[in-house]
Amino acid sequence: MDALIAVWETFFDFDAMRVALPDLLTVGLPNTLILAVSSGIVGTVLGMLLAVAGLSRRRWLRWPARVYTDVLRGLPAAVTILLIGVGFAPIGLMVWGPNPYPFGILALGLIAGAYIGEIFRSGIQSVDVGQTEAARAIGFSGGAAMRLVIIPQGVRRVLPALVNQLIALIKDSSLIYFLGLLSSQRELFRIGQDAAANTGNQSALVLAGLFYLVITIPLTHVVNAIDKRLREGRRVDAVDPAEADDFDEEMDSIAGQESVR
Incomplete structure (x- = not known):
């Protein structure tokens, strides 16, 4: 019984949680979200470029994209963060001072780009080749067909995987502590770890883990809802006829412009 009480007090000391809570809310949570969202934007843009380059018929575009993807996916995230950040x-010291965030965001974005690029590439390749032929038949150029028809369909198919990658980024943001953080720069994990090291009690670290769950579990359900919606589609009787007519007119206009070119 004493052992169980000791374990409970080690992980669920509510006084220790109460002490760490303000820093987790005001410092750790905003910094974690800044790291995840910023690196997610960098990774998404880079991933789309890598996907398009990886599908190119030009070797000078295709091979560098594939080599980059293989290398960044093969290296441990901590190694990439240390190589870039250190x-x-x-x-960085000459440009913006002792702030590891820019290089931390860059490193996380480069890592995410390698994974997101493969996600986008698989989505684009999953679109039936007949879609390209149909777009060309109504006057689209090859580039316009890829940009306006193929890529939107491919991205829509991989939205769940894309959100899963964002969840992974939220968790990987904890690795930025390798670069050394000032008190105001600490993210959730670092604050929980510092409190645990100072008190010898793991309750603050458990609370930091609960913060990660509060962020990631709703996103997981969003992924499931998106996946269900994409698999089931939209009810036909729910489509506004006027909306459908406007869409047809817009596509005819785009096709006409491409034909003129």
């Missing part, structure tokens, strides 16, 4: 630290 290796380029002197440049």
